[in-house]
Amino acid sequence: SQELEQSPQSLIVQEGKNLTINCTSSKTLYGLYWYKQKYGEGLIFLMMLQKGGEEKSHEKITAKLDEKKQQSSLHITASQPSHAGIYLCGAVTNAGKSTFGDGTTLTVKP
């Protein structure tokens, strides 16, 4: 999707390390959500952010929304092999459409 740009495209970290994934929108955000996908499976909802400055956590995963920058970051603390997968950000545009970024593939080395 060109409306949502994710960076980096892929990431390899050592187990126990922290990491951050970014998602930047080219359009005004009316809510941004994060999903995780494992190869060959559907997406699993992680969390949704609706207000500027909002921050939510799910286990060791924290996401923040910077409304002014039209950007969200997903931070994983003390990564584990179970965190490996593809992280996708999604949003609902002002036209009411659901759109997704192309994902960040995370590999966690034991």
Added chain:
Amino acid sequence: EAGVVQSPRYKIIEKKQPVAFWCNPISGHNTLYWYLQNLGQGPELLIRYENEEAVDDSQLPKDRFSAERLKGVDSTLKIQPAELGDSAVYLCASSPSGLAGRGEQFFGPGTRLTVL
């Protein structure tokens, strides 16, 4: 609670053949989505239903793709005839109605289509 069910999980067909995918959403979810996902990319919305009404089908290639959700519950997506470029994963998702509900979608495992 059962999740979103899709079948088949895998389908291999020759080009120009028809193919159909089936989706049963989570009970009580009025909104149903069909997405197409190419390798290395995020899902792209094909069609969104609110109950039995297709409220957003602007991305559906209507010359060969069709979808229906006759009773507002399960849905079928059809391609006829299939082309090589249709090889992808077709994902179905459902959510409660409304804009807020659209943020948290529940996805099925997808149907991986290979067109030879």
